[in-house]
Amino acid sequence: xxxxxxxxxxxxxxxxxxxxxxxxxxxxxxxxxxxxxxxxxxxxxxxxxxxxxxxxxxxxxxxxxxxxxxxxxxxxxxxxxxxxxxxxxxxxxxxxxxxxxxxxxxxxxxxxxxxxxxxxxxxxxxxxxxxxxxxxxxxxxxxxxxxxxxxxxxxxxxxxxxxxxxxxxxxxxxxxxxxxxxxxxxxxxxxxxxxxxxxxxxxxxxxxxxxxxxxxxxxxxxxxxxxxxxxxxxxxxxxxxxxxxxxxxxxxxxxxxxxxxxxxxxxxxxxxxxxxx
Amino acid sequence: xxxxxxxxxxxxxxxxxxxxxxxxxxxxxxxxxxxxxxxxxxxxxxxxxxxxxxxxxxxxxxxxxxxxxxxxxxxxxxxxxxxxxxxxxxxxxxxxxxxxxxxxxxxxxxxxxxxxxxxxxxxxxxxxxxxxxxxxxxxxxxxxxxxxxxxxxxxxxxxxxxxxxxxxxxxxxxxxxxxxxxxxxxxxxxxxxxxxxxxxxxxxxxxxxxxxxxxxxxxxxxxxxxxxxxxxxxxxxxxxxxxxxxxxxxxxxxxxxxxxxxxxxxxxxxxxxxxxxxxxxxxxxxxxxxxxxxxxxxx
Numbered sequence: 001x002x003x004x005x006x007x008x009x010x011x012x013x014x015x016x017x018x019x020x021x022x023x024x025x026x027x028x029x030x031x032x033x034x035x036x037x038x039x040x041x042x043x044x045x046x047x048x049x050x051x052x053x054x055x056x057x058x059x060x061x062x063x064x065x066x067x068x069x070x071x072x073x074x075x076x077x078x079x080x081x082x083x084x085x086x087x088x089x090x091x092x093x094x095x096x097x098x099x100x101x102x103x104x105x106x107x108x109x110x111x112x113x114x115x116x117x118x119x120x121x122x123x124x125x126x127x128x129x130x131x132x133x134x135x136x137x138x139x140x141x142x143x144x145x146x147x148x149x150x151x152x153x154x155x156x157x158x159x160x161x162x163x164x165x166x167x168x169x170x171x172x173x174x175x176x177x178x179x180x181x182x183x184x185x186x187x188x189x190x191x192x193x194x195x196x197x198x199x200x201x202x203x204x205x206x207x208x209x210x211x212x213x214x215x216x217x218x219x220x221x222x223x224x225x226x227x228x229x230x231x232x233x234x235x236x237x238x239x240x241x242x243x244x245x246x247x248x249x250x251x252x253x254x255x256x257x258x259x260x261x262x263x264x265x266x267x268x269x270x271x272x273x274x275x276x277x
Numbered sequence: 278x279x280x281x282x283x284x285x286x287x288x289x290x291x292x293x294x295x296x297x298x299x300x301x302x303x304x305x306x307x308x309x310x311x312x313x314x315x316x317x318x319x320x321x322x323x324x325x326x327x328x329x330x331x332x333x334x335x336x337x338x339x340x341x342x343x344x345x346x347x348x349x350x351x352x353x354x355x356x357x358x359x360x361x362x363x364x365x366x367x368x369x370x371x372x373x374x375x376x377x378x379x380x381x382x383x384x385x386x387x388x389x390x391x392x393x394x395x396x397x398x399x400x401x402x403x404x405x406x407x408x409x410x411x412x413x414x415x416x417x418x419x420x421x422x423x424x425x426x427x428x429x430x431x432x433x434x435x436x437x438x439x440x441x442x443x444x445x446x447x448x449x450x451x452x453x454x455x456x457x458x459x460x461x462x463x464x465x466x467x468x469x470x471x472x473x474x475x476x477x478x479x480x481x482x483x484x485x486x487x488x489x490x491x492x493x494x495x496x497x498x499x500x501x502x503x504x505x506x507x508x509x510x511x512x513x514x515x516x517x518x519x520x521x522x523x524x525x526x527x528x529x530x531x532x533x534x535x536x537x538x539x540x541x542x543x544x545x546x547x548x549x550x551x552x553x554x555x556x557x558x559x560x561x562x563x564x565x566x567x568x569x570x571x572x573x574x575x576x
Contacts, residue, residue, distance in 0.1 A: 032381035034388035035332040088331035089502045089552050092495035096545025099492070103539045197399070200392025207385030245403040251396035258389045266376070 001239050010125045010246070013133045014231035016140035017192045018201065022227030023147050024185045025206035026220045027178060031158045035084050036073050036179065037202045039091035040186040043069035045195040046098035047187075053101045059135075063187040069094075070183030074176040125192045125235070125246050132191065139188050143181055154178060155216050193247040200251035201227055208261035230254035298534055306423040307530055310431055310487050314496065315526040317435040317480045319519030320442055322501035325477060328453045328470075331498055332384060333370050336391040337478050338493040340366035341485035343398035350405045356430065359482035366394070367478035371471040423487060434483040438476050449473060450511055492541040496522055499548035506555045521551060 001007050028037050047065020048058045076086045128136070147154075157164040157171045165171045189198035205226035209219045234250030298304050325334045340362050348358025373386040442449070452459040452466045460466045477497075484493045500521035504514045529544035 029381055029385040032379075032384050034384040035335075038332065038335065038388065038391065084329060084331040085326050085498065085502045085505070088335060088494070088498045089549065092492075092498055093545045093549035095492065096495060096542045096549070099539050099545075100542035103537075103542075194399075197392060197395055199388050200396060203385050203388030204392060207382070207389055210382065210385065243404060245399055248396040248400040248403065251392050252400075255389050255393040255396070258386075262386075 001236070006126050006128070007235070007239060009128045009130065009133045010235055011232065013128050013136045013192055014125060014235060014250075015228050016137045017189050018228035018231040019224045020140040020143045020185050021189050021198070021201040022205050022209075022224030023144055023220055024182055025202035025227065026209060026216075026223040027147070027154060027158060028182060028202050029206040029210050030155075030216075031175075031178075033179075033182075034199070034203050035087060036070075037182060037186065038199050039073060039087050039094075040066050040069050040183055041190070041195050041198050042091050042098070043094050044186055044190040044198075046094045046101065048190070048195070049098055049101035049105055053104050059187075059191065062190055063184065066183035066187040066190075067180055068183070070179035070181075070186075071176060074179040124194075125250075126238075128191070136188050136191060139184065143184050143188075147181060150174060150177065151220070193250055197247045197251045200254050201230070204251070204254035204258040205230060208258040211258075211261045211265045226257050227254065230257060294535075295531075298531060303422065304530075304534060306425065306428055308527070309428050310423045311526040311530050312523065313428070313431045313435045314484045314487055315500075315522035316519050317438050318484060318493070318496040319500055319522035320439050320515055321477050321480045322497035322522070323504060323515045323518040324442065324449060324453065324473060325497055326501040326505050327450070328473070330474075330477075332387050333374075333474065334477060334481070334497050335494045336370065336387050336394070337363055337366050337474075337481045338485060338497070339391050340394045340478075341481055341493065343394050343401060344482070345485075346398045346401035346405070350401045356482075356486060359486055360479070362394075363478035363482035364475065366390070367474040368471075371474050374470065375467065427486065431483050431487070434479060438480045438483075441472070441476050445469060445472065446511075488541065488544075492545065495541075495545040495548060496526070499545070499552055500525065503548070503552045503555050506552070506559060521548070525551070 002011075025037075028034055043065045044062050047061045047063075047069075049061075050065070051058050051061020054061075072090070073087055076083055076090065153164070153169045154174050156167075157169050157174050161171050185202075186198055189201055192198075193201060206223045208226055209223035212222060213219050230253040231250050233253045234248075235246055237249040237253070238244050238246035299308070322334075325331065341359050344358035344360075344362025345355045346358070347362065348355050351358075369390055370387065373390065374383055448459070448464045449469050451462070452464050452469045456466050481493050481497070484496065488496065501518045503521055504518035507517055508514050525544050525547040528547055529540050532543045533540035
């Protein structure tokens with residue numbers, strides 16, 4: 001398996017994407033912002049296709065769309081908490097925009113014919129080049145370090161925003177910064193597992209970690225480990241059975257881990273998140 | 278798309294344009310299907326927004342995609358896959374909201390369910406070679422090529438869904454606005470929640486055959502969100518939600534007929550444009566009232 005360069009590339013990039021998704025996902029779940037992650041994953045799709053239509057770099061479009069989208073969602077959600085409806089309305093429209101871009105793109109390029117859209121939606125981890133891997137590794141390291149730097153105040157702000165604000169923690173800035181980081185990770189993970197599936201890497205390992213432990217640092221670590229393990233197992237499965245697409249296998253593994261954690265902890269003490277009500 | 282070439286193009290005579298629109302059977306079918314879908318989505322969407330279940334609604338609409346793919350793979354009619362998967366999805370969502378007390382744990386579970394649905398969908402598509410060209414229409418739908426049978430099935434499903442919501446409307450409204458008080462008043466809150474998710478799944482399954490799995494959500498959430506911005510009165514709100522859904526669907530279909538761009542783009546953009554306009558007007562009105570009232574009081 002390791003003899004193939006595309007598998008080495010996939011494993012290397014997947015490992016780092018897994019770490020970044022696991023760490024960021026832990027906070028996404030803690031802050032009950034999974035729906036924002038859902039929205040960002042669809043924005044990634046629209047951004048990439050928009051860039052393709054304009055003849056720009058697809059990856060640049062992806063990053064632009066998700067980071068700007070993260071900040072817009074942060075602004076939408078700040079006035080009233082849990083404004084899922086505003087987020088939903090916004091991203092339902094970006095989906096329509098994505099459909100427009102897709103139709104322009106598929107009619108203008110005779111060769112591309114829809115597969116570009118499919119690749120953006122579902123990823124192509126086995127098609128990553130050496131340069132792609134270097135980019136995604138460096139971005140993963142960047143986001144992980146940035147997240148761990150703000151982990152303590154962010155944890156405080158997430159668990160009890162009111163008390164944190166009273167203590168002088170910049171709750172609002174942290175929230176916006178976190179969503180921008182989430183956007184960065186979303187764009188990165190889109191390249192690996194696709195825009196539609198990155199939600200699984202954000203929500204499932206972190207959800208499992210939250211169910212297993214209420215200690216935040218142990219939870220962060222566990223979430224990252226589970227995400228990386230999902231990537232490895234998923235890639236191995238896909239290598240062993242080539243008809244199974246790698247992104248599906250990765251997500252299926254992550255969700256299986258979540259279901260196991262759920263089954264093992266039913267009826268046990270409640271996870272950290274219950275403070276948020 | 279071949280049928281589109283028969284279009285004469287837009288003329289200055291609006292009436293003859295509309296007549297031309299209805300001279301093609303496929304457009305008549307599309308308009309009828311669109312009308313049914315809009316009424317159903319307007320009604321169920323209004324309660325979905327009231328209950329703050331946008332994430333659950335979106336997850337249900339995503340679940341339609343593996344349903345269609347699985348049915349194609351098994352050689353069954355696509356409709357069977359839609360209804361089976363959306364029904365199962367509604368049951369799982371009800372189970373999730375029953376077993377997770379905190380909002381964050383619930384959203385993690387819903388997110389995992391949605392990701393699993395997408396992973397399965399892509400897996401089924403991968404197993405069924407040759408469907409890749411059909412993937413776009415599974416995800417994004419097509420208003421063209423709707424048959425009479427589909428319109429009839431849609432009509433029956435919509436009638437059932439709207440009737441069920443109408444029967445349960447009062448207790449459902451009560452349970453959605455204040456679950457604790459409703460429970461104390463003897464309203465079966467959990468049963469209503471499950472029933473509503475099943476109706477939502479039913480309407481999503483029927484709608485996604487026409488609009489595709491991805492765009493159902495736009496019709497569910499946007500007209501309803503706009504109606505909630507305008508009024509909080511239930512009967513008026515549902516009526517407004519339906520009216521907006523109808524208007525954007527009809528206009529979107531007509532625009533798509535006279536251009537090369539997809540209907541999904543027009544419907545979502547019209548709906549979102551209206552939502553933005555209403556929100557901005559509301560903010561402006563509130564600001565004028567806030568600055569106007571003290572002056573009036575002083576005078």
